[in-house]
Structures are given as C-alpha cells and as structure tokens.
Amino acid sequence: MMDTFKTVDSLRRQVADWRRQGLRIGFVPTMGNLHAGHFALVDLARQHSDKVVSSIFVNPTQFGPNEDYARYPRTPDSDIAGLASKNCDALLLPSVEEMYPFGTIGCVQMHVPGITDILCGAHRPGHFNGVAQVVARLFNMVQPDVAVFGRKDYQQLQVIRYMTSEMSFPVDIVPAPTLRETDGLAMSSRNQYLQGDERQTATFIYQTLQFMRQQCALGLPIGMTEDQAEQRLSMAGFTVDYAEIRRSDLSRPKAPNEPGLLALIAARLGRTRLIDNLEFDAV
Numbered sequence: 163m164m165d166t167f168k169t170v171d172s173l174r175r176q177v178a179d180w181r182r183q184g185l186r187i188g189f190v191p192t193m194g195n196l197h198a199g200h201f202a203l204v205d206l207a208r209q210h211s212d213k214v215v216s217s218i219f220v221n222p223t224q225f226g227p228n229e230d231y232a233r234y235p236r237t238p239d240s241d242i243a244g245l246a247s248k249n250c251d252a253l254l255l256p257s258v259e260e261m262y263p264f265g266t267i268g269c270v271q272m273h274v275p276g277i278t279d280i281l282c283g284a285h286r287p288g289h290f291n292g293v294a295q296v297v298a299r300l301f302n303m304v305q306p307d308v309a310v311f312g313r314k315d316y317q318q319l320q321v322i323r324y325m326t327s328e329m330s331f332p333v334d335i336v337p338a339p340t341l342r343e344t345d346g347l348a349m350s351s352r353n354q355y356l357q358g359d360e361r362q363t364a365t366f367i368y369q370t371l372q373f374m375r376q377q378c379a380l381g382l383p384i385g386m387t388e389d390q391a392e393q394r395l396s397m398a399g400f401t402v403d404y405a406e407i408r409r410s411d412l413s414r415p416k417a418p419n420e421p422g423l424l425a426l427i428a429a430r431l432g433r434t435r436l437i438d439n440l441e442f443d444a445v
C-alpha cells in the first residue's frame with residue numbers, strides 16, 4: 163500500500179520510523195506525467211533499497227519565463243495509480259507553498275558553477291540552478307540513502323552528482339539507463355507535445371546520435387561531425403540548440419578516439435524541445 167504525503171513533517175515521521183527499523187530508503191524524484199521510463203527508475207531504486215519514496219513536483223524555479231511550466235502535463239491520478247502498481251512505498255506530493263514557504267523569490271538560491279553554463283544551461287539560463295535548488299530541498303525533506311536519476315538528462319545527472327558531493331549530502335546517486343520507444347525515440351513527458359509528422363521526425367535525433375558515434379569511430383574530426391549533425395537536424399526541420407561531443411565529465415575532448423565520449427543533442431521541433439544523448443567508446 164502506497165501512502166501519499168502532502169507535507170514534509172508527515173513524510174519525515176514515516177521515514178524516521180523506517181530508519182528505526184534499519185531500512186534503507188531509495189528516492190525517485192519526478193515532475194509527474196509518469197511513463198515507463200519513470201517506472202524503471204522505481205524498479206532500480208527498489209534494487210538498491212528496502213523502501214522507495216517518490217515525489218511529484220513540477221518545480222517552477224527550473225522553468226524559464228517563456229517555457230512550458232503552465233502547460234507542463236499534470237496527471238496526478240494516473241501517476242498515483244502507476245506508482246502504487248509499482249509497489250512504491252510513499253509519495254511526496256508537496257504544494258509550491260510547502261516546497262518554497264518564503265516564495266520562489268524569497269527562497270535560498272543555488273548556483274552550481276561551470277557545468278550549468280554549457281549545453282542546455284547555455285540555452286536555458288537558470289534551469290540547472292533551479293534543478294539543484296529543488297533536488298537539495300527534496301534530499302533534505304526525504305533524507306534518502308540512495309536517489310535514482312535518468313541518464314537521458316545527462317547534464318542534470320552531472321549537476322546533481324556535483325552538488326551532492328560538494329554539499330556532502332549522504333546520498334548515493336544511481337544513474338538509470340534511457341528507455342526508448344521501439345523506433346529509438348527516448349521516452350519523455352514532452353513527447354506528447356509532438357504534433358502530426360513531428361513524432362516521426364523526432365526519431366531523427368537518435369539516428370543523428372548514432373551517426374555522431376560512427377563518425378568518431380572512423381576518427382573523423384569532432385568539429386566536422388558536430389557541424390554535419392547540426393546540418394542534418396536542421397534539414398529534417400529541427401531548430402538545433404546543440405549537437406556536441408563531450409567527455410563523460412562534459413569537458414571538450416581533444417580527439418574523436420578518446421575513451422568514454424558521448425554525443426549530446428538538444429533540438430526543437432515546433433514548440434517541443436527534445437534532448438537525448440548516446441554514450442560510446444570510439445576505441
């Protein structure tokens with residue numbers, strides 16, 4: 163039976179009780195509108211813990227003024243049913259007031275330097291600071307031993323790893339593989355914004371990531387591969403934010419055959435912004 167908690171105090175009492183029993187707490191933070199990708203995070207959390215807590219909170223501080231905060235899909239009833247069917251033990255469903263009691267302007271701000279200024283951070287100013295801010299709050303509220311984050315938002319995963327280590331949160335961060343539709347499109351709550359032909363065109367992102375991997379395997383210059391990837395996406399109808407090859411720490415590689423590289427893409431189709439990445443060893 164999954165219990166739903168709207169306040170931090172009530173959740174903390176439950177978590178404290180589990181801790182007294184020596185149980186390990188796993189945590190899956192989400193913004194709701196859950197799909198198979200999220201449920202896989204719950205399964206993974208279960209492998210690392212005795213009790214799984216999830217949260218649903220559409221965090222206003224990680225959306226820019228012209229982004230989709232208001233229209234972000236909110237489907238609490240089906241989310242709750244889905245989490246319960248996955249045997250999630252507890253759900254934190256806080257209001258904006260519970261999360262930010264002094265408001266989103268009066269709240270303590272966070273800035274994670276360097277890594278938040280590149281890639282998605284360069285195109286969504288303040289986004290990752292908002293993510294770090296809410297995840298720090300959620301860690302403090304839930305006090306988990308382990309927390310699971312998807313690799314699809316690779317930069318977010320790196321920001322959270324950095325913040326967790328730098329602020330000494332006693333939380334193990336477990337990355338989860340990206341789940342894809344059968345045609346390769348990475349699962350995302352934003353896929354449902356895609357209209358008509360856009361859904362088919364969206365598969366081009368994963369194809370382009372594979373193209374980038376092949377180019378690196380052939381030892382072709384990184385700059386050339388990035389330019390070609392961007393051109394291919396533009397010709398397919400995307401407005402490209404970036405198509406880049408990076409090291410796993412998101413620094414720029416010197417050569418296409420370095421081990422542990424990944425290709426990352428963020429591109430818009432109509433009003434929908436999609437992100438994806440592919441980790442590969444070109445050697």
Ligand code: PAF
Nearest residue numbers: 191192193221293296297
């Ligand atoms: O990845 C998400 O869904 C969100 O960015 C997160 C980590 C739940 C923070 O709001």
